[in-house]
Amino acid sequence: MNTLEAMQSRHAVRSFKNQKIDSDTIAALNNEIDRCNKESGLHIQLITEEPEAFNSFLAHYGKFSNCNNYFAIVGRKGNEEAAGYYGEQLVLKAQELGLNTCWVVLTYKKNKKRIQIDNGEKIIIVIALGYGTTQGIPHKSKDMAQLCTCKADMPAWFRNGMEAAMLAPTALNQQKFMIELTDDQAVSAKALSGMNTVLDLGIVKYHFEIGAGVNTFKWL
Numbered sequence: 718m719n720t721l722e723a724m725q726s727r728h729a730v731r732s733f734k735n736q737k738i739d740s741d742t743i744a745a746l747n748n749e750i751d752r753c754n755k756e757s758g759l760h761i762q763l764i765t766e767e768p769e770a771f772n773s774f775l776a777h778y779g780k781f782s783n784c785n786n787y788f789a790i791v792g793r794k795g796n797e798e799a800a801g802y803y804g805e806q807l808v809l810k811a812q813e814l815g816l817n818t819c820w821v822v823l824t825y826k827k828n829k830k831r832i833q834i835d836n837g838e839k840i841i842i843v844i845a846l847g848y849g850t851t852q853g854i855p856h857k858s859k860d861m862a863q864l865c866t867c868k869a870d871m872p873a874w875f876r877n878g879m880e881a882a883m884l885a886p887t888a889l890n891q892q893k894f895m896i897e898l899t900d901d902q903a904v905s906a907k908a909l910s911g912m913n914t915v916l917d918l919g920i921v922k923y924h925f926e927i928g929a930g931v932n933t934f935k936w937l
């Protein structure tokens with residue numbers, strides 16, 4: 718499965734099987750985390766076999782069941798877009814490895830004993846992780862025309878980028894972003910007002926890059 722196929726098959730999953738993640742898979746995820754942390758300066762950590770985070774009243778409210786593993790996306794104030802951009806790389810790596818995920822900003826309990834939070838850092842968000850009881854279902858998307866503007870005829874690479882961006886998970890499936898093709902090969906992406914839209918933007922930008930081809934255009 719390549720990254721684009723992982724995007725197409727990924728959907729939020731909140732109910733997991735009682736199946737441990739094996740050590741090879743954990744090692745592969747930790748390699749990817751190391752790469753993301755080096756590139757971004759984030760302090761992402763993989764927490765396994767820790768049922769407490771998703772065992773609280775809030776977690777029931779969010780309808781999570783049997784979730785014992787998660788990525789803790791730890792970083793500094795202002796790291797929200799990077800949290801989305803790099804967190805989604807881990808989501809897609811997990812999908813390629815046969816796991817399922819769900820981004821979670823609200824409905825979990827912070828277990829500060831297991832997560833290392835250095836001075837000036839905070840938990841920005843977590844990503845629930847495990848073998849899903851189902852693969853989830855595709856989200857409803859706004860039309861492409863509501864999510865982008867393009868002055869000239871839309872080039873194929875931009876359409877491919879938009880199709881991938883429309884597959885991106887966003888908080889409450891709000892899709893509050895706008896992508897604009899301003900002139901030859903230059904693209905701007907903006908978060909619109911709403912909760913967690915800057916984090917959403919990081920996720921959306923990663924999807925767009927994979928769909929369009931990272932060397933095809935430049936971000937404004």
Ligand SMILES: Cc1cc2nc3c(=O)[nH]c(=O)nc-3n(C[C@H](O)[C@H](O)[C@H](O)COP(=O)(O)O)c2cc1C
Nearest residue numbers: 728729779820821822823824856886887888889890
């Ligand atoms: C930044 C962010 C925060 C989210 N927070 C929660 C949450 O607190 N609880 C929850 O159940 N789902 C949460 N989600 C999952 C979204 O509801 C889900 O991704 C969205 O409905 C799109 O569905 P999909 O992931 O299946 O494409 C969050 C997603 C994102 C991107």
